[in-house]
Amino acid sequence: MSVCIVYHSETGNTRTVAARVARETGGNLIEVKDLAGYSKAGMYLKGAPKAMRGEKADIEPAVIDVSGYDTIVIGSPVWAFNPTPAINAAVAALQGIEGKRTVVFCTSGGMPGRTLETVQAMLTERGAIVRGAVSFTERDVQKTEMVNALVDLVRPRPVSSV
Numbered sequence: 037m038s039v040c041i042v043y044h045s046e047t048g049n050t051r052t053v054a055a056r057v058a059r060e061t062g063g064n065l066i067e068v069k070d071l072a073g074y075s076k077a078g079m080y081l082k083g084a085p086k087a088m089r090g091e092k093a094d095i096e097p098a099v100i101d102v103s104g105y106d107t108i109v110i111g112s113p114v115w116a117f118n119p120t121p122a123i124n125a126a127v128a129a130l131q132g133i134e135g136k137r138t139v140v141f142c143t144s145g146g147m148p149g150r151t152l153e154t155v156q157a158m159l160t161e162r163g164a165i166v167r168g169a170v171s172f173t174e175r176d177v178q179k180t181e182m183v184n185a186l187v188d189l190v191r192p193r194p195v196s197s198v
């Protein structure tokens with residue numbers, strides 16, 4: 037089973053989760069960069085209003101071909117209770133997503149708003165099958181049991197016979 041983890045991260049939390057999922061599943065990481073190149077203030081002053089409006093950023097890579105994978109994981113930071121403009125663009129940039137199993141996660145300060153629901157709806161719109169979603173707070177990022185909950189959605193572990 038091949039896994040691809042597509043994520044955006046400006047301050048490292050979403051990257052940390054993505055890397056741990058990659059390690060546990062043997063998946064490939066694709067980091068999406070927002071070409072706006074925000075400063076910390078810029079993220080709040082310019083990025084957050086764009087996230088609220090559901091806008092798409094200019095991203096690198098501009099095309100994300102996932103046709104060679106069985107399961108696609110999408111990870112977004114929460115900006116103003118929404119997915120980031122980079123993730124809005126990344127979902128639109130996915131090629132070969134139709135009919136694929138997908139799992140969504142977000143990282144936030146504790147108020148994720150409708151981020152997971154929004155990403156799930158975008159993926160469903162693209163013809164993907166959403167298996168589940170996990171919301172991490174900044175503290176959860178380091179918690180093995182939280183990462184395991186996400187990994188279980190990606191790669192169901194065999195039930196122990198003991």
Ligand SMILES: Cc1cc2nc3c(=O)[nH]c(=O)nc-3n(C[C@H](O)[C@H](O)[C@H](O)COP(=O)(O)O)c2cc1C
Pocket residue numbers: 044045046047048049050051079080083084112113114115116117118143144145146147148149173174
């Ligand atoms: C512009 C901006 C807006 C944010 N908005 C929210 C929010 O609405 N709710 C929340 O709980 N955290 C919010 N946060 C905190 C981030 O979601 C949180 O730190 C997240 O883990 C960042 O992911 P990253 O380190 O991968 O970039 C915001 C952070 C930034 C920079």
